[in-house]
Amino acid sequence: MNLILIAMILALLIPIYEAWQDENIWQKMLAFASIASKTSVMILVVSVLRGDWMIGVVGVIILSVGNAGLMLLAHVIKRMNEA
Amino acid sequence: MNDSYIYVIVALLPLAAVMLTVQVNPYNALVIRGILGGVAALVYAVLGAADVALTEALVGTMLTTTLYAVAVRSSLVMQIGVLKDELGETDDRSPFFQLIADLQTIGSKYHLRLELLPYPNPQSLHRALIEKEVHVTCIERSHEDEHDSAEIESGRQPYHTAVRIHRLYDILQTELASPATTLTYVTATDSGEKH
Known part of the structure; x- marks a missing residue:
């Protein structure tokens, strides 16, 4: 099962590289969204591997409400580009 | 707990932190802060x-990102006072729009946002500059009442830009190559408040 997690870490490196290299702010936001989803899914996988329900609940909460910050930031950046 | 993947995951944290510290644009840094x-x-x-993970996700990615976004948006701004009549012009070739475009180019280098504030007459514009409502005023020379007449006759610099922030004046003096304006530094009355 460790192999699954290693593969997920490698998949996580792709949007991190994208966020580092691409200067376009919306590409960075896309990479941010990708990383936010991937990390919370990884938390869920770890919780299932260990059978730890406390981590599982935290993973579900991060997955469901963590993207609200992304929405707010996207709105501010959109307003900035319009002005 | 001694699984090998833990080390790889923990190694991602300094990687994201180094990425955050090398960012120059404050908005890009905000996005990387969310990734971190x-x-x-x-x-x-x-x-x-x-x-701790739940607190980091809620506070670190949501609350601080929002607060920093508001702070960056409201602080990195150059407020330019202009006359209401000039904003009404629609001709993109006019020297006024050229001047504003030049200022925008300079501002984007320093991640400054331009905000044009219209004022009805030159007197209120000057008062706004002295009372620190705006950072810069752009005014056409014919609207001003006190200046030497030699420069009007030459007619090569139809606009007069007054700056009240010294750092902004330094930047504009080195970067502004527009032939349409002269640049002066104005000391505002109360120097106690810093911007």
């Missing part, structure tokens, strides 16, 4: 601190 928050939440959860 996500990675940090993952690390805390994997290490078994579920409560």
Whole structure:
């Protein structure tokens, strides 16, 4: 099962590289969204591997409400580009 | 707990932190700050601190990002006072729009946002500059009442730009190559407040 997690870490490196290299702010936001989803899914996988329900609940909460910050930031950046 | 993947996951945290510190644009840095928050939440959860991970995800990625976005948006701004009549012009070739475009180019180099504030007459514009409502005023020379007549006759610099912030004046003096304006530095009355 460790192999699954290693593969997920490698998949996580792709949007991190994208966020580092691409200067376009919306590409960075896309990479941010990708990383936010991937990390919370990884938390869920770890919780299932260990059978730890406390981590599982935290993973579900991060997955469901963590993207609200992304929405707010996207709105501010959109307003900035319009002005 | 001694799984090999833990080390790889923990190694992602300094990687994201170094990425954050090398950012120049404040908005890009905000996005990377969100990424750092996500990675940090993952690390805390994997290490078994579920409560810390939840706090990091809620506060680190949501609250601080929002507050910093508001702070950056309201502080990195150059407020330019102009006359209402000039904003009404629609001709993109006019020297006024050329001047504003030049200022925008300079501002984008320093991640400054331009905000044009219209004022009805030159007197209120000057008062706004002295009372620190605006940072810069752009005014056409024919509207001003006190200046030497030699420069009007030459007619090569139809606009007069007054700046009240010294750092902004330094930047504009070195970068502004527009032939349409002269640049002066104005000391505002109360120097106690810093911007």
